[in-house]
Amino acid sequence: MRNVGIIGVGYTPVFVSKRKDVNLAEMVSESVEAVFRNTGLSPDDIDAITFGNMQTFEGVNLPHLLMSEHIRAVDKPIIRIATGGTTGMSTLQAAYYYVASGIYDVVLAVSWEKQSEGDSQVGLAGIVMPEAMVMVQHGMDLLGGRGMGGMGGGSTGAAAYQAMSYLHHSGADPEHIDKMAALERSNAALNPYAHLRKKTTVEDVQATPFISWPLRYGHTCPTSDGATACIVASEEKAAKLADKVAWIIGVGCCTSDPSTANFIEGQMTDPADQTVCKIAAKKAYEMAGIEDPAKEIDLAELYDGFAHQSLMWLEKLGLCKEGEAHKLLDRGVLNIDGDLPTNPSGGVFSTNAIGSSAMNRATECALQIMRKIEGEHQVPKTVKKALAHGWGGLFQYVTVMILSDTPRKI
Amino acid sequence: MAFQMGEETRQVQATWDVTTYNYKVDGRGIKLLADGMKDKKILGIRCHNCGTVYVPGPPFCRKCYIPIDEIAEVKDSGEVVSFAVEMADVRGNPLDEVRVSGMIKLDGSDTFINGRIQVDDWHDVHIGMRVKAVWVPEPQGNLSDIDHFEPI
Numbered sequence: 001m002r003n004v005g006i007i008g009v010g011y012t013p014v015f016v017s018k019r020k021d022v023n024l025a026e027m028v029s030e031s032v033e034a035v036f037r038n039t040g041l042s043p044d045d046i047d048a049i050t051f052g053n054m055q056t057f058e059g060v061n062l063p064h065l066l067m068s069e070h071i072r073a074v075d076k077p078i079i080r081i082a083t084g085g086t087t088g089m090s091t092l093q094a095a096y097y098y099v100a101s102g103i104y105d106v107v108l109a110v111s112w113e114k115q116s117e118g119d120s121q122v123g124l125a126g127i128v129m130p131e132a133m134v135m136v137q138h139g140m141d142l143l144g145g146r147g148m149g150g151m152g153g154g155s156t157g158a159a160a161y162q163a164m165s166y167l168h169h170s171g172a173d174p175e176h177i178d179k180m181a182a183l184e185r186s187n188a189a190l191n192p193y194a195h196l197r198k199k200t201t202v203e204d205v206q207a208t209p210f211i212s213w214p215l216r217y218g219h220t221c222p223t224s225d226g227a228t229a230c231i232v233a234s235e236e237k238a239a240k241l242a243d244k245v246a247w248i249i250g251v252g253c254c255t256s257d258p259s260t261a262n263f264i265e266g267q268m269t270d271p272a273d274q275t276v277c278k279i280a281a282k283k284a285y286e287m288a289g290i291e292d293p294a295k296e297i298d299l300a301e302l303y304d305g306f307a308h309q310s311l312m313w314l315e316k317l318g319l320c321k322e323g324e325a326h327k328l329l330d331r332g333v334l335n336i337d338g339d340l341p342t343n344p345s346g347g348v349f350s351t352n353a354i355g356s357s358a359m360n361r362a363t364e365c366a367l368q369i370m371r372k373i374e375g376e377h378q379v380p381k382t383v384k385k386a387l388a389h390g391w392g393g394l395f396q397y398v399t400v401m402i403l404s405d406t407p408r409k410i
Numbered sequence: 411m412a413f414q415m416g417e418e419t420r421q422v423q424a425t426w427d428v429t430t431y432n433y434k435v436d437g438r439g440i441k442l443l444a445d446g447m448k449d450k451k452i453l454g455i456r457c458h459n460c461g462t463v464y465v466p467g468p469p470f471c472r473k474c475y476i477p478i479d480e481i482a483e484v485k486d487s488g489e490v491v492s493f494a495v496e497m498a499d500v501r502g503n504p505l506d507e508v509r510v511s512g513m514i515k516l517d518g519s520d521t522f523i524n525g526r527i528q529v530d531d532w533h534d535v536h537i538g539m540r541v542k543a544v545w546v547p548e549p550q551g552n553l554s555d556i557d558h559f560e561p562i
Contacts, residue, residue, distance in 0.1 A: 129431070129433070130435045131435065134437050135440065135553065138440050138441070138552050138553050139550070139553040139554040140553045140554070157494055157496065157511070160495075161493065161494050162492070164494060165491070165537065168492070209497065209498065210498070211498045212495060212496050212498070213494060213508075213532070257472055265466060265467070265468035265472070265521075266466055266467070266468070266519070266520075266522070267524075268522075270492065270513075270522075271492075
């Protein structure tokens with residue numbers, strides 16, 4: 001298996017709630033043009049394309065073929081990936097598989113979402129439509145007002161179960177969620193590609209109303225419009241094409257049972273259990289030759305649709321012991337200038353063009369390693385190894401990618 | 411004369427109302443559960459191999475991957491695995507009265523069901539709390555036959 005590195009990243013000029021000035025294809029093409037501009041490469045250098053966004057969210061079913069010209073894919077192989085919230089990282093992992101296997105040398109990975117043009121609630125409802133309908137036929141109150149079943153509170157409802165379980169088992173307080181939220185939003189204020197860019201205090205977060213205890217509005221991610229393009233290359237090609245490379249030295253992914261979504265056959269897994277995350281991380285660490293992630297990982301970009309999740313993932317990923325993440329937060333370890341900067345970009349919690357959200361975790365790690373961060377959120381410490389994490393599906397699918405300043409020894 | 415592009419990409423509306431999906435679902439487990447509720451019984455399926463009890467019951471064991479059909483009755487009492495206190499509806503409007511919903515593991519079951527938990531003060535709810543079902547006066551054989559759960 002060959003070494004593969006990220007040699008360039010391109011974002012849309014902004015990630016915002018509504019891009020009214022461009023259509024879907026025009027928006028995605030901005031990120032592709034940006035990655036060519038940033039790398040000095042051209043479509044002639046690209047052997048194949050991987051492409052990802054959420055199914056159903058915009059109601060356009062073959063976007064990768066519809067916008068083939070906008071993403072410079074004409075006369076080239078292309079594959080579309082859709083794995084839910086993890087889509088962006090799965091798309092990048094697919095590009096990695098292409099190059100690592102030797103099939104292609106240089107691959108462009110593109111991911112995006114333009115949530116303002118679609119309906120994410122329809123997309124989410126479409127996951128379990130037959131199951132929900134048969135439960136309703138049998139008397140389930142879908143909104144959970146009475147009886148058995150029902151979700152109650154939409155995706156925030158299920159996330160609230162997760163947050164409550166996490167707090168209970170970790171010993172963290174609800175105030176730690178406020179604190180993590182304030183830290184990440186303040187990081188986002190430094191990042192020109194973040195959506196919600198406002199320096200935020202714990203008091204600001206605490207002034208927002210609760211949706212579903214223990215989660216407040218100030219603990220939840222926005223819906224964003226934006227796209228990301230990333231070029232990966234083999235070691236041989238990278239030496240010719242790039243001045244700086246962030247090497248992908250470990251990848252992992254894992255699914256569990258459908259967790260909270262399987263109300264027709266009994267829910268089996270506590271949404272805060274996340275054994276899947278441990279399995280995915282173990283695979284990635286083994287590939288990367290990492291024995292003690294808490295010591296060897298310099299920076300983490302974690303998929304946090306809700307602010308409690310950053311703390312939870314740190315524990316599940318082995319970046320600290322279970323029940324210790326909130327203590328690291330209190331000690332300032334997770335700050336941008338701390339020992340383990342966590343989501344210096346502001347995270348998914350501040351910017352969420354869903355299809356691209358998990359890819360952005362990896363591209364932010366890559367840019368931190370290359371020291372090519374635009375804006376003020378470059379961490380002061382030297383980043384040798386960084387961890388990017390994606391989460392989604394039905395609360396139970398996790399992707400992990402380890403990036404490094406040096407390639408794997410093969 | 412050169413073609414002039416519009417200053418702003420136009421917005422057009424499209425409503426996705428073109429078909430009705432006709433899904434086949436395996437409704438045996440949910441029918442077993444709903445039918446039993448008429449007699450205030452909660453019925454699931456047990457795996458004869460590993461002993462896992464599912465409520466509602468699936469047609470195959472999700473751990474052993476083998477067909478299962480052994481009916482298992484579980485209690486209408488159980489333990490709160492996690493809970494959330496809904497303070498706004500799905501559209502974000504504040505609720506007049508907050509509503510506690512729990513993930514509840516019924517005694518004898520290995521899976522969770524969701525249910526509303528009725529308490530005077532939501533601050534009293536905690537993970538590990540024991541609760542039992544409060545049935546409607548005249549069960550009809552559907553999932554609303556349990557009105558809510560209350561602390562034991």
